Amino acid sequence: MGKDTVDVSRREFVFGSTLIGAGFSLGLYLPTGARAGTVPPAGAATDAFPEVNAWVVIKPDDTVVIRIARSEMGQGTLTGLAQLVAEELECDWSKVTTEYPTPGQNRARDRVWGSFSTGGSQGIRGSHAYVRKGGAVAREMLVEAAAEAWGVPRAECAVADSVITHQPSGRTTSYGKVAAAASELFPPEQVTLKDPGDWKLIGRPVKRLDTADKLNGKQVFGADLKLPGMLNAAIRACPTFGGRVRHFDAAKAERMPGVRAVVRVGDDAVAVVAETWWQAKSALDALPIEWDRGTNAGVSSASINALLDEGLDADEAFIGNQQGDARAALQAADRVVEATYAYPYQNHATMEPMNATALWTPERCEVWCPTQNGEAALEAAAQASGLAIAQCDVHKLHLGGGFGRRGAFHDFVTQAVLIARQLPGTPIKLLWTREEDMQHGHYHPITRCRLTGGLDDQGNLTALHARISGQSILAAVNPGWMQNGMDTFVFQGMLPDGDHEISYSVPNLLVDHAMRNPPVPPGFWRGVNVNQNAIYLECFVDELAHAAGQDPLAFRRKLMRDHPKSQAVLDAVAERVGWDEPPPANIHRGLAVCKAFAAHVAACAEVSVDDRGRLEIHRIVAATDPGYAVNPQQIEAQVEGSFVFGLSALLYGECTIKGGAVQQQNFDDYPSMLISEMPKVEVIVMPSGGFWGGIGEPTIAVAAPAVLNAIFAATGRRVRQFPLKHVDLRATA
Amino acid sequence: MKLNVNGELIDVDVDVSTPLLWALREQLGLTGTKYSCGIGVCGACTVLVDGRAVRSCITPVSAFTDSQEIITIEGLSSDNSHPLQRAWKELDVPQCGYCQPGMIMSAAALLKRKPQPSDSDIDDSITNICRCGTFNRVRQGVHLAARIGKGGKV
Numbered sequence: 013m014g015k016d017t018v019d020v021s022r023r024e025f026v027f028g029s030t031l032i033g034a035g036f037s038l039g040l041y042l043p044t045g046a047r048a049g050t051v052p053p054a055g056a057a058t059d060a061f062p063e064v065n066a067w068v069v070i071k072p073d074d075t076v077v078i079r080i081a082r083s084e085m086g087q088g089t090l091t092g093l094a095q096l097v098a099e100e101l102e103c104d105w106s107k108v109t110t111e112y113p114t115p116g117q118n119r120a121r122d123r124v125w126g127s128f129s130t131g132g133s134q135g136i137r138g139s140h141a142y143v144r145k146g147g148a149v150a151r152e153m154l155v156e157a158a159a160e161a162w163g164v165p166r167a168e169c170a171v172a173d174s175v176i177t178h179q180p181s182g183r184t185t186s187y188g189k190v191a192a193a194a195s196e197l198f199p200p201e202q203v204t205l206k207d208p209g210d211w212k213l214i215g216r217p218v219k220r221l222d223t224a225d226k227l228n229g230k231q232v233f234g235a236d237l238k239l240p241g242m243l244n245a246a247i248r249a250c251p252t253f254g255g256r257v258r259h260f261d262a263a264k265a266e267r268m269p270g271v272r273a274v275v276r277v278g279d280d281a282v283a284v285v286a287e288t289w290w291q292a293k294s295a296l297d298a299l300p301i302e303w304d305r306g307t308n309a310g311v312s313s314a315s316i317n318a319l320l321d322e323g324l325d326a327d328e329a330f331i332g333n334q335q336g337d338a339r340a341a342l343q344a345a346d347r348v349v350e351a352t353y354a355y356p357y358q359n360h361a362t363m364e365p366m367n368a369t370a371l372w373t374p375e376r377c378e379v380w381c382p383t384q385n386g387e388a389a390l391e392a393a394a395q396a397s398g399l400a401i402a403q404c405d406v407h408k409l410h411l412g413g414g415f416g417r418r419g420a421f422h423d424f425v426t427q428a429v430l431i432a433r434q435l436p437g438t439p440i441k442l443l444w445t446r447e448e449d450m451q452h453g454h455y456h457p458i459t460r461c462r463l464t465g466g467l468d469d470q471g472n473l474t475a476l477h478a479r480i481s482g483q484s485i486l487a488a489v490n491p492g493w494m495q496n497g498m499d500t501f502v503f504q505g506m507l508p509d510g511d512h513e514i515s516y517s518v519p520n521l522l523v524d525h526a527m528r529n530p531p532v533p534p535g536f537w538r539g540v541n542v543n544q545n546a547i548y549l550e551c552f553v554d555e556l557a558h559a560a561g562q563d564p565l566a567f568r569r570k571l572m573r574d575h576p577k578s579q580a581v582l583d584a585v586a587e588r589v590g591w592d593e594p595p596p597a598n599i600h601r602g603l604a605v606c607k608a609f610a611a612h613v614a615a616c617a618e619v620s621v622d623d624r625g626r627l628e629i630h631r632i633v634a635a636t637d638p639g640y641a642v643n644p645q646q647i648e649a650q651v652e653g654s655f656v657f658g659l660s661a662l663l664y665g666e667c668t669i670k671g672g673a674v675q676q677q678n679f680d681d682y683p684s685m686l687i688s689e690m691p692k693v694e695v696i697v698m699p700s701g702g703f704w705g706g707i708g709e710p711t712i713a714v715a716a717p718a719v720l721n722a723i724f725a726a727t728g729r730r731v732r733q734f735p736l737k738h739v740d741l742r743a744t745a
Numbered sequence: 746m747k748l749n750v751n752g753e754l755i756d757v758d759v760d761v762s763t764p765l766l767w768a769l770r771e772q773l774g775l776t777g778t779k780y781s782c783g784i785g786v787c788g789a790c791t792v793l794v795d796g797r798a799v800r801s802c803i804t805p806v807s808a809f810t811d812s813q814e815i816i817t818i819e820g821l822s823s824d825n826s827h828p829l830q831r832a833w834k835e836l837d838v839p840q841c842g843y844c845q846p847g848m849i850m851s852a853a854a855l856l857k858r859k860p861q862p863s864d865s866d867i868d869d870s871i872t873n874i875c876r877c878g879t880f881n882r883v884r885q886g887v888h889l890a891a892r893i894g895k896g897g898k899v
Contacts, residue, residue: 362843
């Protein structure tokens with residue numbers, strides 16, 4: 013990337029510098045440091061100090077407060093975004109803290125902080141330019157303030173680590189001393205961003221800014237919030253999707269200890285409000301509810317599977333990628349290989365169940381919640397409140413996991429507000445049980461894929477047809493993003509170009525989608541559609557290599573000449589793992605590669621399968637090229653975590669449907685992998701520059717296929733239905 | 746009834762069938778101990794009782810006497826000076842952090858029993874779920890804490 017010269021709109025920065033902190037007139041906050049889960053209001057730390065611009069507040073003691081619009085949910089974006097601002101700000105990193113502006117403040121300031129949406133591995137790659145610009149503008153204003161105070165030209169001043177030096181005289185001052193004056197200045201009309209070669213903080217493996225409070229119980233998650241006078245709510249919605257409450261008998265529950273109210277919530281749920289959550293939950297357990305299960309009562313996994321199987325053979329399908337004439341080339345092929353894979357519904361299963369706290373009065377509605385998209389949470393709150401959006405605000409709290417569940421969906425906010433409306437003036441904290449969370453997800457969509465490949469007499473791949481049948485996320489969640497009825501997200505990892513481009517050149521290629529939408533709500537689930545698509549493609553390419561009698565690495569490389577960055581990550585893992593040498597005794601290897609969320613990723617798994625069919629994943633070597641690597645140690649953490657998420661899905665992840673409802677209830681029947689199952693992970697971070705790729709999700713794509721291909725190498729057996737907990741891996745090829 | 750929590754004898758006014766987790770969180774304001782599954786599987790609610798790891802979400806307060814020492818994450822140290830907290834800080838172990846108090850308390854119970862645990866001790870003792878996927882840093886953290894506990898440097 014060359015130097016970025018960017019125009020700075022004056023409008024963006026001249027809004028009142030004291031706006032942060034407005035809207036906290038309810039006086040609900042306890043002193044910070046109280047040991048119950050109390051939090052200071054966002055912005056409280058900086059209320060007393062004028063901002064230099066929307067992104068930066070500097071206190072007289074030189075503390076730097078960087079405002080972060082995106083949500084921290086473990087992925088490290090808070091620290092990475094602060095690094096981007098601080099790089100241009102030239103501030104002392106050891107003095108950096110962060111805070112969240114509220115979505116209401118963003119609205120009132122014409123979205124000065126841009127999007128709050130935190131998904132699609134967009135946190136850094138979607139905002140790097142304007143947050144760096146925010147840092148650069150603030151730096152220029154601070155230096156200008158010092159120059160004006162000294163009566164010297166700006167050009168004679170240099171800055172580093174929050175210290176401004178007038179070079180000819182050697183005089184110095186600090187950001188904290190000039191911040192108030194800087195806040196009075198107009199921002200410069202243009203700033204020049206640093207060349208990546210000059211970065212000092214971007215690219216350094218600095219420690220996270222948010223670790224300390226997570227080690228001693230001080231971190232306040234949404235579920236931990238406590239407000240004065242607050243009551244607690246537990247809720248149960250109709251387990252059958254689309255069902256409603258027919259009747260409930262509140263009499264017994266209302267007499268139970270601590271219970272203050274038993275209320276209907278919308279059409280489909282009943283909540284108990286009590287002094288403590290345990291009392292609310294206990295009373296809810298004793299509450300008889302009669303459901304009208306509606307039209308989906310007969311939906312089952314069997315009926316859904318039949319629907320998807322029909323789609324595999326359907327004449328009509330949306331075309332996501334077409335090169336040459338795959339059908340004709342398959343007819344002409346020397347050999348044809350065919351396989352059908354199936355991927356189940358899966359739950360996000362964040363460790364912190366869904367929750368939100370709401371306070372409603374006829375004049376105002378405030379919500380405190382963990383959310384991946386504060387602006388969407390605000391819209392949900394406003395809609396449920398019956399008030400104008402300007403009368404509402406949302407205060408973002410730390411997320412105990414997101415994975416997509418808390419981005420596009422704020423059903424928990426809607427419910428909390430609907431309960432709070434029935435108890436005006438009383439803050440209500442709604443916390444779902446794990447069972448409610450398991451049964452009312454927005455699930456990883458279900459699809460199947462039949463792949464047909466044609467080889468010529470030299471074993472070259474001449475044609476490939478991938479027919480996907482199954483559920484569209486966009487049709488349910490975001491129809492406005494569809495293109496003439498087509499959901500392009502369905503093809504992630506197999507598209508002709510863009511962030512989710514297929515990593516292979518196949519002369520005759522057809523990827524198409526027969527959309528079949530069962531009445532189970534789908535959602536964006538960490539990795540979205542590359543999770544299954546990379547299994548489909550990478551396992552089938554492995555099948556083709558085997559059918560052609562060729563080494564899986566060599567077979568792939570022949571197809572990757574036009575995809576050098578994907579080939580580079582694949583080569584890197586092959587080299588590190590020693591692909592050219594035989595593996596240790598009883599160890600077997602599998603490869604996978606993918607481009608996802610604009611990053612190139614690859615993995616090689618080493619596994620063993622013993623004679624009782626017991627799988628052990630010993631080691632995974634992973635490479636990622638995200639273009640620019642803002643914080644390499646956090647990238648390593650995300651790559652390691654991606655294997656836990658992807659392998660938990662492969663080993664255990666499955667929601668089955670009966671009576672139109674999810675059958676799984678909790679972590680006993682929806683397990684997640686444990687430390688004892690965790691392989692060693694070696695991470696190669698190889699940023700090649702020139703683009704910004706995602707970090708939090710891409711590697712999930714290669715986790716499962718690398719292991720599945722290694723299982724084939726170990727057992728001669730192709731597993732095409734998941735999760736693996738159902739599969740007997742004893743070698744019976 | 747009285748509970749002995751983090752070195753203090755505290756009156757707890759709660760129905761005796763209430764799980765310890767909810768007495769800690771809602772009566773004593775100790776919200777570091779987390780609710781996640783409520784069935785004793787995931788480990789987010791783990792506390793120490795007389796040095797042993799206990800899943801507080803399925804253990805009613807009636808199961809405890811005031812002579813049993815209950816230690817929560819807040820009682821490990823509030824200034825992150827415990828070897829596990831120092832190790833976790835050094836290695837940036839947490840991601841979202843929600844499971845980490847339980848993870849750390851499981852590790853604390855292990856280190857009390859085995860000050861220099863092996864990898865297989867860790868596999869056997871730490872059965873907490875982490876959906877972000879911090880396991881490899883948790884493992885390194887336990888080993889580092891063991892070295893710190895022995896007088897080693899961070």
